[in-house]
Amino acid sequence: MTTQTERPKPVIRLGDRVFARSTLIAGSLILVALAAVAIFLIVEAIPALGADTTELKGSPSNFWTYVGPLAFGTVWAAFLALLIAVPLAVGIALFISHYAPRRLAQGLAYVIDLLAAVPSVVFGLWGIKVLAPAVQPVYAWLTDNLGWIPIFSGPVSGTGRTILTVAIVLAVMILPIITAMAREVFLQTPKLHEEAALALGATRWEMVKMAVLPFGRSGLVSASILGLGRALGETMAVAMVLSPSTVISFVLLQSENPNTIASNIALNFPEAHGTGVNVLIATGLILFVITFAVNFIARAIVARRKEFSGAN
Amino acid sequence: MSTVAPIANALTAGKLPRYTPAWVLLGSAIIITGIALLMGNPSIPGIVVVTAVLFVVLVYLLSLVVEGSRKAKDRLMTSLVTLAFLLALVPLISVAATTIGLGLARFDLEFFTTSMRNVTDAGGGALHAIVGTLLITLATAIISIPIGILTAIYLVEYGRGKLAKWITFMVDIMIGIPSIVAGLFAYALFALIFGPGIRLGIAGSIALSLLMIPVVVRSTEEMLKLVPNELREASLALGVPKYLTIIKVVLPTSLAGIVTGSLLAVARVIGETAPLLIVAGFTQSMNYNLFSDRMMSLPLFVYSSYSQQGADPQQFLDRAWTGALTLILIVMALNLLGRLIARIFSPKLSR
Numbered sequence: 036m037t038t039q040t041e042r043p044k045p046v047i048r049l050g051d052r053v054f055a056r057s058t059l060i061a062g063s064l065i066l067v068a069l070a071a072v073a074i075f076l077i078v079e080a081i082p083a084l085g086a087d088t089t090e091l092k093g094s095p096s097n098f099w100t101y102v103g104p105l106a107f108g109t110v111w112a113a114f115l116a117l118l119i120a121v122p123l124a125v126g127i128a129l130f131i132s133h134y135a136p137r138r139l140a141q142g143l144a145y146v147i148d149l150l151a152a153v154p155s156v157v158f159g160l161w162g163i164k165v166l167a168p169a170v171q172p173v174y175a176w177l178t179d180n181l182g183w184i185p186i187f188s189g190p191v192s193g194t195g196r197t198i199l200t201v202a203i204v205l206a207v208m209i210l211p212i213i214t215a216m217a218r219e220v221f222l223q224t225p226k227l228h229e230e231a232a233l234a235l236g237a238t239r240w241e242m243v244k245m246a247v248l249p250f251g252r253s254g255l256v257s258a259s260i261l262g263l264g265r266a267l268g269e270t271m272a273v274a275m276v277l278s279p280s281t282v283i284s285f286v287l288l289q290s291e292n293p294n295t296i297a298s299n300i301a302l303n304f305p306e307a308h309g310t311g312v313n314v315l316i317a318t319g320l321i322l323f324v325i326t327f328a329v330n331f332i333a334r335a336i337v338a339r340r341k342e343f344s345g346a347n
Numbered sequence: 348m349s350t351v352a353p354i355a356n357a358l359t360a361g362k363l364p365r366y367t368p369a370w371v372l373l374g375s376a377i378i379i380t381g382i383a384l385l386m387g388n389p390s391i392p393g394i395v396v397v398t399a400v401l402f403v404v405l406v407y408l409l410s411l412v413v414e415g416s417r418k419a420k421d422r423l424m425t426s427l428v429t430l431a432f433l434l435a436l437v438p439l440i441s442v443a444a445t446t447i448g449l450g451l452a453r454f455d456l457e458f459f460t461t462s463m464r465n466v467t468d469a470g471g472g473a474l475h476a477i478v479g480t481l482l483i484t485l486a487t488a489i490i491s492i493p494i495g496i497l498t499a500i501y502l503v504e505y506g507r508g509k510l511a512k513w514i515t516f517m518v519d520i521m522i523g524i525p526s527i528v529a530g531l532f533a534y535a536l537f538a539l540i541f542g543p544g545i546r547l548g549i550a551g552s553i554a555l556s557l558l559m560i561p562v563v564v565r566s567t568e569e570m571l572k573l574v575p576n577e578l579r580e581a582s583l584a585l586g587v588p589k590y591l592t593i594i595k596v597v598l599p600t601s602l603a604g605i606v607t608g609s610l611l612a613v614a615r616v617i618g619e620t621a622p623l624l625i626v627a628g629f630t631q632s633m634n635y636n637l638f639s640d641r642m643m644s645l646p647l648f649v650y651s652s653y654s655q656q657g658a659d660p661q662q663f664l665d666r667a668w669t670g671a672l673t674l675i676l677i678v679m680a681l682n683l684l685g686r687l688i689a690r691i692f693s694p695k696l697s698r
Contacts, residue, residue, distance in 0.1 A: 054590035055505055061497030062506065062514045065564070068557060069517050072528070075535035126431025134428050143432070150439050152678050154618025156646045157671045160653060161442045164664075169392075207438045214435075238421035261523070268525020270621035271650060297527045297621065304625050312543060319531040323524070330523035334516070 072323070080317035082310055102318050107283045108198070108293030109322065112273065113266035115202035115287075120210050121259050127210070128217035133243060144218060151211035159275030162204040163196065167276065170203070171195035174288045185285070192290035196278040199287040204272045209262035216261065220254030221247050253336055260333035264326050273298035296322040363413055368406055368422075375401040399430060450672025453665045458673075463631040469662050473670050475633045476648035479548065480677075482637055483627065483644055484617050486552035487559055492609050494556075495563025502564070503571040504593055521561035529557040530622030537626065546628035548642030554622035559612050566608025570601040603692035610685035614678050620646035645674050 084098055131144050171194065178189035224247045232242040279294035279302070294302075296318045304315055379398045383390075403426045410419035462475035498518075502511055533554035537545045574597050582592040598605070628641035629651050652667035 048588050048590075051588050051590045054593070058497045058501035058505055061494045062501040062510070064494055065498055065514055065517055065521065065560065068560075069521060071536070072524070072532045072557070075532055075539070076528070079531075079535040079538070123431050123435060126428045127435050130428045130432040134425060135432075146439070147435060150435070152614065152675075152682055153442055154620070154646055154671075154674050154678065156618070156620045156649045157442065157446060157675060160649060160667060160671055161438075161445060163653075165441060165445050166438075210435060238417055240421040240424040241417065243424075264523045268523075268527065270525070270527045271624075271646075275650070275653065297525055300527055300531070301621055301624055305629070308544070312538075316531050316535060319528050323528045326523055326525055326528075327520060330520055334519050 076316060076320045076323060079313055080320045081313075083313040083317035098314060098317065101314065102296070102321055104281050104283050104293050105296045105299050105318060106321060106325070108279075109267055109295040109297070109325070111285070111293060112198055112201050112205060112295055113263055115199065116205035116209060116266045117259060117263050119202060119206035120213055120262060121255075123206070124210055124213035124217055124258075124262075125255065127214045128221055129243060129247070131214075132218050132221040133239070133247065144215075147211050147214050149211075150207065151215075155208065155269060155271045156275070158204055158208055159272040162200060162272055162276040166203065167195035167200050169195075170200060174199070178288055186287050188286055189289070191288050192278070194278060194290070196276055196292075197288050197290070198277065198292040201273050201277050201292075204276055205266045205269055208269060208272060209265050212265055213258045213262040216258035217251065217255055220251040220258070224250045253339070257333045257336040260329055260336070264329045264333065267326050267329065268297055268322065270297040270301045274301040361414055362418075363410060367409065368402075368426075371405050371409065372398075372402050375405060403427065403430070446668060446672050446675055449665070449668035451669075453669040454672060458666070458669055462633050464633070466631070467657055468659050471666065473645065473648050473666070473673065475630065476643040476645045476670065477673070478633065478635065479627070479642040480617060480645040482635070483548050483551045483555065483623070483642065484613060486549060486637055487555040487616055488609070488613055490552060490556040491559040491563055491612070495560045495609075495612075496567050496605060498560070498564045499567035499571055500593060502568055504589075504597070518561045518564050521557065522565065524557065525621075526554075526558055526619050527621040527625065529554045530625030532557065533622065533626045546626060546641045547639070548627055548634070548637035551623045551627035551642065551644070552637065554626055555616045555619060558619065558622070559616045562612040562615060563609055566612065567601075567605050570604030570608065571597060573604070574600045603688055606692075607685040607689040610681050610688070614681035614685070617681070618646055618674060618678055620644075620650055623647050624650070645670055645677075649674065 127147060131140050131147070135143055171192070174195060174197065175191045177187050178191040181187045182189050228246040228250070229242055232246045233239075237245060273295050274297075277292055277294060277298060278290055279298065280291045282291050282293055284291060284293060300315050300319055303311070307315055376394075376398045379394050379401060383394050403423065406426060407419050407423045410422045414422075457470060458472040459477070460474055461470070461472040463471045463473075464475075498514065502514060505511075506514065533550045534545070536553065537547060537550045578596050578600060579592055582596045583589065587595070623644045624647055627644060627647070629647060630641040630643050634640055634642045649667050649670040652663045652670060656663040
């Protein structure tokens with residue numbers, strides 16, 4: 036045992052070494068890229084914190100009063116979009132996974148996926164030229180009849196370019212993402228659970244409620260949060276549809292709407308100069324932090340679910 | 348012996364006949380249309396919405412009376428789930444119909460053969476934008492696909508331990524980066540090198556790569572994982588070095604899936620507007636050089652045609668819609684091609 040036998044050294048071929056190294060470098064490049072994103076944004080954003088902001092739109096007193104309404108608008112619009120999209124997405128996913136005829140299901144799923152293929156600038160154009168004029172009469176009716184509810188209070192926007200329209204467009208855009216994930220999760224429900232529920236005399240809805248939804252709940256939560264992340268960062272559709280101003284307001288149907296960070300950057304960047312650029316980059320950094328946190332939470336939920344369930 | 352009255356069929360008792368929902372739907376449609384005509388302002392969306400509501404309520408009530416509360420709830424949820432699906436089709440059909448309807452106005456030869464240089468009113472086209480989009484996307488693909496595939500190979504074939512975990516995690520985070528933040532990053536990078544106010548086509552490619560790489564990594568990773576381990580083991584057992592095993596056995600087996608994933612990734616970034624708005628800029632002229640000056644792209648063409656309308660807005664809007672139609676057609680073509688390749692060339696696994 037103690038005698039030292041000369042072990043033959045494993046031969047590592049040159050090709051092997053080169054190939055393994057290059058894959059390693061490519062992988063590390065991703066880490067470097069993400070670190071670079073954070074570092075460059077921070078470097079360019081630092082001048083904004085002490086900058087003279089009086090020349091910015093709305094002449095805010097400092098950077099934080101400038102970014103406050105924008106951050107509020109970003110979160111509020113994304114939240115509204117989620118509120119519209121999640122119930123619809125659950126319905127659609129259930130329809131495709133458990134209600135539609137088996138033979139049609141694949142095709143129907145593809146139809147919903149088509150929504151994801153439409154570029155955001157086209158949704159923006161559609162939102163302002165088709166959707167906004169179409170919903171304006173509905174908004175007018177809402178303010179007339181339900182105006183006593185604070186969020187529906189008037190005066191109604193004459194163009195329909197309000198935050199609710201933006202939320203509808205955003206909801207349409209995140210719908211295919213949430214639907215696709217929810218569908219996959221619902222399809223993974225153990226067949227035995229479903230059959231057991233049906234065999235005990237449950238109706239189809241009771242089966243869904245007892246077997247499918249509890250199984251898919253955490254998957255659904257992470258799908259929604261991923262959709263939320265997408266809605267937070269969506270730029271062009273908001274920039275084109277919304278008629279923005281610098282307010283913090285929960286009201287849905289008036290012409291004074293809080294803008295979102297991404298849309299504010301898109302609208303102001305082409306003409307920005309000097310510290311204006313730094314201020315916009317700093318708002319971008321805040322958007323990055325918000326979406327990073329949101330995605331982080333979603334991934335944590337997905338990871339926890341993997342530990343607990345046999346699926347995946 | 349008194350005669351017993353024949354019992355109703357126990358299996359169908361307390362059930363609505365099979366076609367009841369269809370009849371209820373027809374009935375409510377007729378009633379609502381009639382009321383709308385009597386009131387004198389028939390608007391088709393209104394009729395459809397009210398009919399749907401009436402149908403859901405009627406079926407629920409009928410079922411509640413005949414079948415009991417559990418069945419009634421089942422029917423209610425079935426209607427709602429179906430309605431959710433139909434509701435999602437509305438924006439899809441509306442977007443498709445308006446884009447095709449309004450986009451065909453300028454879908455002519457001039458649109459694809461001229462740029463917007465010196466065009467202030469009628470005429471003009473998007474050749475500069477189409478060329479720009481193709482060049483920027485091509486550069487993006489050249490940067491992203493090798494890095495993405497190599498990273499995926501690292502994660503599946505080599506990666507063990509902490510580094511691989513970190514890379515997987517960071518790829519997940521990268522998928523969620525807002526596109527405008529990617530644009531800002533590319534701007535910050537190039538501004539530090541070339542000074543502020545820089546606008547380059549290649550900067551747009553860098554920004555888009557940041558969005559495309561994680562998509563390529565994720566799809567390639569899935570495909571590599573599908574390759575059966577027995578193939579790798581057989582090859583290694585024959586004395587083939589690991590890198591040759593990967594190049595000659597693993598990659599060819601999953602090639603169709605990798606190509607499909609890359610095409611879908613290209614389809615995803617080709618419609619991105621925000622990063623190009625930040626770093627590639629607007630221009631009205633042709634520019635074939637990625638490394639100098641501003642470069643137009645098709646999504647930006649749509650946006651600027653809409654946002655900077657000239658004396659005759661209709662001309663600009665027509666161009667915007669035609670640009671949108673062209674963009675959708677390109678994305679659809681890439682999607683279809685990807686799915687076609689996946690269907691034709693994918694190895695037939697046992698099913």
